[in-house]
Amino acid sequence: MPDPGDILDGYRLEAVIGRGGMGTVYRATDQALEKTVALKVIAPHLADDDTFVRRFREEAKALARLDADGIVDVYTLRETGEALFFVMEHVEGPSLETMLRRRGRLEPPQALSLLRQVLTAVGHAHASGVLHRDLKPSNILIDTDGQAVITDFGLAKILASDADLTATHDQLGTVAYMSPEQVKGLQNVDAASDLFTVGLVAYEVLTGRLPFDRSESDFVVQRAIVDASFPPPSTYAPAVPPAVEQVVLDLLSKGPAARPPDAQATLARLPAPQTADEEPLLTPDAPASPDAAFTSWQWAGLAVGTLLVLMGTYAGVRATLGLPVLSAAGPAPPGTTRTAADDAGRFSGEAEEPPAEASSPAAASSDDEAPSEEPDPSADALSEGEPPPPAPSGDTSGATSPEASAPNDEPSSSPEPATGTVTIRSDPDGATARLDGQTVGRTPLTVNDLAPGTYRLLLDRDDHRAQETTVSVAGNDTAVVSSTLLPRPAVVRLGARPDGEVRIDGAPRSPGADGLVVDSLSPGPHQVTVTSSLGRWAMEVTLDPGETYERTVDFTERVESAVTARAPDGPPLPNATVTVDGDTVGYTPQRLTLRVGERVIRVAKEGRAPAERTVRIEPGMDTPLVFELAPRPE
Known part of the structure; x- marks a missing residue:
């Protein structure tokens, strides 16, 4: 993946601004x-999966046809030796x-404004023949004008018969924002x-939460979506x-x-809207990033705090050098030490008590007499490595304790920040866990001493689909992540010669430009049927996780075989009549040359019950084909 x-x-590429199941989104500059x-680049581990590549291209086409406010604009699709990506707004x-x-x-009012904008954009997509299938708050951006813009059509389905790319890709979408029909794995979901x-998004913006506990396991969340009220x-x-609430509840109907x-x-x-200028989602001066999320009072507090720190540093330096601390009111009287707290009080507006009269020689002198300058004993003592003398016991006004006025030889120690822990589990166990790209072990495991924050967690297992999520870690707390990993899909590439129809598990599949049907299937058994004008071929294919199964059925190819007959107890039966698809072709033992495909072969002999079965003729088949003929009952 580019950096x-x-x-x-x-x-x-300037920065990563998003990651999804299909790829990574970058902020970029067109040089x-x-x-x-914005550039969306397909994930490297999907680049060799033809079905995912086709889906990625279809996403670009889907977005390109959706030229409307509220939907991100797509500019171009690019395919280079380095990556497949498209460029968008x-x-x-x-x-x-x-x-x-x-x-x-x-x-x-804000939630209602947002709901209108999202419905308008979704309605335009549906009218253009495009389903999104993965709407969620992270896929709805809020621009500087406070308008909602929908993006990430990574699971979009084009409502055309020649673009059914996602019907068999297990569960698609984010679990917490799936519809009941998506949870059930139905292929033909619609608008x-x-x-x-x-409705789920509207519920969340109105209440600040989803109508179920999204911290539960995927299974519990899915059950709530399908069954819970x-x-x-x-x-x-x-x-x-009440009127808005009823609309949201109707949108969330199970059926x-x-x-x-x-x-x-x-x-x-x-x-x-009550007025033409109904309050937008965000005002232009609202914060657009976490760094800008301070209120004006917070900024003022930050400024005052910074000023106090600087003043404290200033006072500490002058005290260390034995110099009087200057403040807005001028130098401190001789024989006294002004602390940072004194100056902080001055700058924060606190009243300062006037000094007692005649508390120093300077105060006792007349206005036209300059105070005598006497050497500062603290400076001499400091130069000789001795501590400054204590303040006179009779005058403590404005003086600090020795602990406050003495220089601090050791830097002040701040408490260590609290760290957190994350426990990671997966079903099945043994998945490699990576936090922010760094491998931390195999599941189940517990990672300690993590700085508070949000981490990107990737779980990967050879025979299962990689799963990426985020985990929030708080100080003195343990976050628990439990993920169910889906088996890695198998890929099939099927075709017919001459061109014909391909069905998988009874459902027709449309070929691409190269005449091949390419699809991803869940591991396990699948019924594959290929037909053309020259014949039919059917078989059950058992797929392993991550397997690629390729087969082009050439109905023009001929295969040599032979047919024999025998009695149930083993002796051969010569001169039994052999018919193929109703045409007599000879007598046993009979050599045959047949085209690829399913053929109905019947063997009969007088005095015995005939035997008939459908045989799939294909290269490498077992030969001869042996038919047992039992005696006819008398």
């Missing part, structure tokens, strides 16, 4: 146009996921599935308007037919 700083076909763009602004993490739930996910949003956010018929119908049921 930030690399040049990819004229685009300089020719000096324009900021770069949206400045956080994702909805980031915004919800900062703010919690949105106010109803109603996207509307269910819009969701509490109304007002359970967690009483201010949700597709019970949901609104389309996005436009859903929009029509939402309350109209």
Whole structure:
């Protein structure tokens, strides 16, 4: 995978801005146009999977045809010796996921504005024949104008008969945002599935949470999506308007037919904006990144705190050198030491007590008499390596304790930051675990002494699909990650000569431009049937995880074989009649040359019961074909 700083076909990669199941998204600069763009690069481990490559290309086509506000623009698709990628619009602004993490739930007017924008964009995609199938807050960006922009059509399905690329790719989408039909593994999901996910997003922006506990295992979450009754949003956010709540609950109906018929119908049921200038999702001056997420009061506090630190450092240096500490009120009186706390009080507006009258020679002298300058004993003592003398016992105003005024020979020690722990489990065990790209062991395992923060966790096992997620680690806490790894899919490449039809598990599959059907299948047995004008060929194929199975059935090829007959007790039976597909071809023992495909072969002899079976003729088949003829009952 390219790294930030690399040049990819004229685009300089600036930073990684997102990672997904299919690839990595970079912020990049088009060097020719000096324009900021986003590049989505297919993951290297998928580059040799023809089905995933086709899906990646279809995503680019899907996005390119969706020329509408609220959907990220695609500029071009590029394929080089280094990578396959497409170039798209770069949206400045956080994702909805980031915004919800900062703010919690949105106010109803903001949530309603967001819901209208998402439904409008989704409705346009559906009208253009495209399903998203992986809508979630991280795939909804908020631009600088506060408008929602949908991106990452990585699981998009083109609603055309020649682009059914994802029907057999196990479960697609993010578990917590799947529709019931996706959880059940149904192949023919439609626009109603996207509307269910819009309902989940709406529920989350209105309440700050999903209608189930997303921290549970994938199985528990999936069961909740399919079977559990969701509490109304007002359970967690009483201010949700009843009309909006009813629309959200209808979107979350378990059965597709019970949901609104389309996005436009859903929009029509939402309350109209009260004013033309309804509050947008984000105001232009709202923070667009975590670094900018301070309020004006927080910035003011930060400034005051910085000033106090600088003043304390200044006071400490002058005290170390035995010099009087200067402040906004001028130098400290001779014989006294001003502390950082004194100056902090002055700068923070605290009142300062006036010095007692005649507390020093300078105060007792007349206005026209200059105070006598006497050497500072503390400076002499300091030069000889001795500590400065203590302040007179009779005058403690403005003086500090020896501990406060003496120089600190050792740097102040701050407590060590609290670290966290993460426990990682997988089903099955034995997956290699990597945190932020660094291998930490095989599951199950526990990793200690992690600095608080968010880590990217990758679980990989040879015969299973790699799974990537994020884990948040807090100080003095243990995060637990339990993942179920799906078997790595097998890839089939099937064709017929002359051209014909390919069916897998009874469902037709459309060939690509090269005439081959390429698809990913779950490991295990599958029924494959190939037909053409010259014949039919069917068999059960058992696929291993990660296997690539290739077969082109050439119905023009001929295979030599032979047919014999025998009695049940073993003796051969010569001169039995042999027919193939109803045509008599000779008598046993009979040599045959037959075209590839299924043939019905029948062997009969007077006085015995005939035997008939369908034989798949193919190169390398067992020969001769032996038929047992039992005596006819008298």
